[in-house]
Amino acid sequence: MCGFVAYPSGKNPETVIRSIGYRGLPEFIGHIEHEGFTFAHIALPFVNLDPKVAIQPVGNDFKGLFVGEIFNYNSNIFETDGQYVHDEFWFGESGFDSFHSFDGFWTYVTIMDDSLFGITDHLGIKPLYYRTDMDAMASEIDVLKLFGKVTIDETFMSNTMKWGYSPDARTPYNEIKQLPPGHYVYQGVVRSYWDWSKVKTGNLYNDMKRSVEARLGGQREVSMLLSGGLDSSIIYGLLKELGRDVTTIHVENQEKDFAHLVSSQLVDVSLDDVSDEEAVRIHQSPVDLGSVKPQIAMARKLRELGFYAVLTGDGADELFGGYRRAKEYDSQHSDTFAELPYYHLPKLDRTMMRSTIELRAPFLAPYIVKHALNTPYSRRNGEKKVLKETFKDIVPQEIIDRDKHPLKTEKIRKDPTEQRRENDRLFRQIQMG
Helix, strand or coil: CEEEEEEEECECHHHHHHCCHHHCCHHHEEEEEECCEEEEEEECCCCCCCHHHHCCCCCCCCCCEEEEEECCCCCCCCCCHHHHHHHHHHHCCCHHHHHHHCCEEEEEEEEECCEEEEEECCCCCCCCEEECCCCCEECCCHHHHHHCCCCECHHHHHHHHHHCCCCCCECCECCEEECCCCEEEECCEEEECCCHHHCCCCCHHHHHHHHHHHCCCCCCCEEEECCCCHHHHHHHHHHHHCCCCCCEEEECCCCHHHHHHHCCCEEEECCCCCCHHHHHHHHCCCCCCCCHHHHHHHHHHHHHCCCCEEECCCCHHHHHCCCHHHHCCCCHHHHHHHHHHHHHHHHHHHHHHCCCCEEECHHHCHHHHHHHHCCCHHHCCCCCHHHHHHCCCCCCHHHHHCCCCCCCCHHHHHCHHHHHHHHHHHHHHHHHC
16 A cells, blocks of 8 residues: 655655655655656555565656555566556556456556546545646645645535535545546546446355455555454454464454454554544544544554554445444445445545555455445345354354444544534634644
8 A cells, every 4th residue: 555646747756755655665755757747656565575666656667656455466477466457457458347357445547648547446445636627636635735726615514514524526625526436537537437247256255255365465464453343353253264363453442352252362452542633634634533533543553563554344334234324224325335435435544544554454345345235235234134144153142242332432422513513623723724
């Protein structure tokens, strides 16, 4: 996982990319000027730690910048997954269809006919942001403010006050947008390329096991967050079946007794306080801080422990009906295609990458998402029934029977509207400063 900026040449690329230097390691910075644009990249390499291979862009053979992980690339043919994406995009016979065979998450940016071209994955797990008033793209919002004036998007602010986030491609600024999941942007036009009918699946149990195993890849140790809930317990159970031993991190959330039912070897982490202002600055947005603040602290603890990658159960609630609202109505499509790409996944990307942590969520593999979309409401409906039935033999019954306990601050639980007012005030104050 890495960070990138692509923009009309002019500004010093070292200065620009170092403004998001936390997204990678300082010895893995690269940049190139090509056809009037500067492409700058910082890498957090996993599959090949040789700087001569991992640093992008590479020499005169510029094809584009890749951010993310493709876990199923052929390592016998390609030195990195980025090279695999380049080859498939430029030379593959199936064009956009080749992306449907990728298992992972990605943003890819290149140049065509003197204009930038950018594409993101099926859920926007690796968000791509672009300016609407010029040809510039980046991994984060704030770095794009370096290239011109921005004005507050009051509809975004109003949506955030109402729902806690804006369920669309808006950002806090009129001049900066997020690329929707499964889309590409070229010459200011945004188009969909993703087709779920082209994603292949087997059975849920085996596919989930395949997803977990794939996300253990690379040359750095992978840890996992074990909450004591159903989703992380499924992942841990599959790890045991695979014979893989990983360090399990438990964040104090009144669930330790459940986590111990799964693993007795826990690294306990107590979260430090994170201020509202710090959270707004890191998230670059006035969205709900209920889970943003704990995730910032959690990411810092992971880095203190020496990790660069972590497995989590993120996505299972949205996909398989884990929220209380899913008992009242089928919220799956809103949860999957609004809340995940426009709130939950950008939040995870920015909070984790601020501490140089790559988050790997097995439930977000394209084929697992398709399983969820093909699961009837009667087997989801607020109880995640299909998950409980499928994985009952590897999860303790006490965890299957327990209620969900979301990771949130007490402040957001008690009065979400007041917290949103405070976020709005802080964000506007930061912009004025």
